[in-house]
Amino acid sequence: MSPLAEMAAILISPEDRDAVLGDLAEAGAGGWSVLGSLLGLVLRQQMELWREWQPWVAGSMAFAGSLLLLCVSFGLSVDSRQLLRDEGEYGSVVCEALLMLAWAWTSGFMVVSLSGKTRWASCILCAIPCLSCVVRFHDASLPRVCVLLFLVPAVAGAVHAVRRARLSRRTALTLAVAMTALMAVWGGMYQRNWFFFVPAGWLVFHAERSNRPRQEISA
């Protein structure tokens, strides 16, 4: 098998790889034919994923969520700067920071737990507004990366979902209630922030579903 075909084989899921390469060997395929077959399979498998609704919702969530979180990160940076100048309220900034962490974490978790196999597409959809914002950002008193504060907790949430780590019902519910309470305390219960009830709700739904006995799910 050519080095290119070996690289293409890595893109195939481990459970399929043995069977597919064995079938190609048995059919006597070699060189470019193997590479073409493997790439064709990868392409078809990716296209097959997009026949479901989950990748579309995950992609939309990644795009819209990152747009909103860019604003939240910027707001937090501005408020933190004011706090350092003794102009802001300490409690309000802490609330804002905690909310940003929770929103970003739950959004990252939702995107990957909804459609883990298309996370590369969700990453691209998240990166587009981020890059565009960083390039256009002009504020001498703040570094450009201040708008990307949300990325660390978002990636942490995504990694948690990749590892298929379960959240207990109680943890999910506590997090969702805490987010709502923080929004009420901070005064952030306005239009755009309602969007973040979606990942919070998903968190509770996901915990509920993954904690249900297996037979009950299949029924």
Added chain:
Amino acid sequence: MLGEFEYMLITVAAGLGENAYGAAIREEFDKGAGRKCSIGALYTTIERLERKGMLRTWMGEATAQRGGRAKRMVRVTPKGMHAAKEFYEAMMRVSRNASWAAGKPERAS
């Protein structure tokens, strides 16, 4: 209802019985349908039919001919057989008046 390719795959797998796996299905498909079946089309359709509960697959033995790699064995489930039978009967019903099915001389419509 099944798609044409799904029906053909189930039919070929059912015909192969205990020996149904990727390479054998492709070979049978080429012989029977007279057209090539790509690895991509085969495996994505197997996965889709397995999700629908019409096929069951498991990893089988490895042979030297396959470079020591295991086969993915395929078996048609009763649900798959039922769906294929329904497809076959529907095709027979809609074809009954067609010239090529009824043995009538061909006529342009």
